[in-house]
Amino acid sequence: MKKCFTIALAGNPNCGKTCIFNALTGARQHVGNYPGVTVESKSGRFSLNGMEILLIDLPGIYSLSSSSPEEEVAFRELTKRGVDLILNVVDSTIPQRSLYLTTQLAELHIPMLLAFNMSDDAERKGLKFDLPKLERCFGAPIVRTVGCRSGGVEPLLNALAAALEKLDSHGVPMLSYGMDIDGALARITEAIESLSAERCSHIPARFFAVKLLEHDACVWNLPEFRSVHPLVGNEIRHLLEKHAIDTDTFMADRRYAMLAGACRNAIGTTRERRREISDKIDAVMTNRYIGLPLFFLIIYATFWFTFTCADPLMGMIEDAFAFLSGVVKTFWPETILPYLRSLLTDGVIGGVGGVLVFLPNILFLFFAIAILEDSGYMARAAFVMDGVMRRFGLQGRSFVPLVLGFGCTVPAIMATRCIESERDRNTTIMVLPLMSCGARLPIYALIIPAFFAAKYQAFVMWLIYLTGVGIALIAARIMKSTLFKGDGEIYLMELPPYRMPTLRSLLLHMWDRGRMYVRKAGTIILATSVILFICNTWPEKTAFSRNYEKEIGEVRNNGVLSTEARENAVSALENEKQAEMLEYTISGRVGHALEPLFRPIGFDWKLTTASIGALAAKEVFVSQLGILYAEGEADEESVPLREQLIRHYTPLQAFCIMLFCLLSIPCLATLAVMRRELNSWKLTVAEAAGMFLLAYIVTFLVYQAGSLCGIGTALGG
């Protein structure tokens, strides 16, 4: 007997498929994307009675047509050779809706096992199933499960084992579309069989006949069947003229009628309860008037939870990395390969630490989001917000990621996965960097108090944030009418009844996202931080304009000065030396080389160099500027750096600096995640180039207009 089996897991959205998948495979999952589309592919392995099983989690679909990328993916996966068994998860609380997909899966004649999930809820709802009758109808064994309760999948494991034992003797479904259609189907089936198309021979010709008759795009485009198109066309015309049957939708109609018949015979009901409770909650949650305020309250609570819980952990991670780098520094004497030593401690450990420090934030955030998703609230939030977001070419589900963008763009981009429409998701991802993230705050915090009077400070800050939001919304509109033009998918979203999320699925969700982030930190972000470190330190300057060593030595030995004055003079000299070193490196040289380009927007070479550093992380702009102005490692509270800035720049230039930092290319971590989620290098590069152009043009206009009108050219009160 065969030892390895491939099982495809199919079912409607919200049928509890993910719960069953998690219960079967545990954490041994592989998450990726299907080629060409941004539909998440998930597979996992487990063993059962000595059999190795590969479980493929198909996207949740209502039908096996090709009206969405998800359905196309499912169609492709199922018609591919090599699927030994279909495990069809059915939400048994709504059998009519869920079994609709089953009618189509049954026609594939691939051995199938039906899992009537949430059977406890169905029982409470008063549904009684005549399982043998239903089994005969679909030609597949049925097992009751409770996917989200531990132990609820035990019967499923036994049924799976039994089904895999006798794959060869699976039943034949008894599905009929009525006399007229069955006649047409028989004729088309015969024609298809005479083609003997090799690629599709493992699937009965009748399946393709049905799909051709209902004008399914995927099957209609298969070159194998081109020669039967005229025959199908005739049959469709005949049915329309003779019986007034429009086959496009009539097949769906027949399937539902078939199910209504089957359900009448095999499913009895006594009362309905769960829906009522859910409806009562919804009367409040999606209320026309308090729905929106409630939504904002819940979002606020989510962020509060995330940042309050993550804060102490972030501190711990920071300390741990500082400790690690300290340990390396103690055991690696400064005299041996000093460059490699600082590359390892400041570049690698510092760079990775700087990324991992966000891990607690990401974990808690996705834990909170998982609660909203699994309980069913996210669909309500999308329902309530849709009207507002649609005016800007976005949709309800775009809102949460956009707000997250004020914290950090990386998790925000990862959160866009809940947006089903690819167009809307891509638009949301591409405008996200314009939401001013937390890392840009230090830049504003440095500049605003230096250049603007206290009464204007809040206003300037507000203006910067608002500029970002405004441009993001305009950009979304423009993108929707150009780059992502077209009708898009027909919008349909289920609002599932509220359910209590299980801790297990919440933790798995959190683990999933966390792992993804850490893997990113370990590869692309690590590489880029090393590259930027090299740019900022190499080539090393050995011959200086002044002999710093000697001067420092002279100051040290100067008996006239007090100890304090001596220390100050020494650190001033060291800072100057550092500034000279940075000017000599690749970053410094590139900054000098690019200065002519940046002059029209009010930047000198120091600002240009700092902008390059900001590619690693936006807040690096501040520390780079600190080094360049020979004030040592500065942070946003640095008073001497502020004094230097006031001496060198006008308020107009200061505003332009903030504007440029807000609008220009996002940090490399963002670009890396963006590339993954957009699943396209082209769009990512276009995004980076577009953002640079946007920043340049806007800053140019502001600077030139400001200079012309004489606004902010001198430091006022």
Next chain:
Amino acid sequence: MGRKDQGFCTCAPSRRKAREGRCGKKDMSLAELPVGTTATILKVLPHWRGRKKFADIGIVAGTELVMEAHAPFGGLLRVRVMESSMALHRDDAANVMMRGESVK
């Protein structure tokens, strides 16, 4: 609403007249169905690109559905069809015609 008129035009005039005469209630599109009412689908307009997707979730002629809610600021409608709640767009719902006399 231009869509509504378009919907009526595609109906055969004689049939429409007969329907109105019989019950006195006009057929309406799903977009116009008031919140809280139940009605039966008369038909989904032919040649509309979303009809198959709607058919797959049970929006076909003869199905009974309930208008559960309207989202704030226009846009979405919440409809109960085949025992589950679906959010769909008002513009799309304008392509679904409801049987006038079935409105409860």
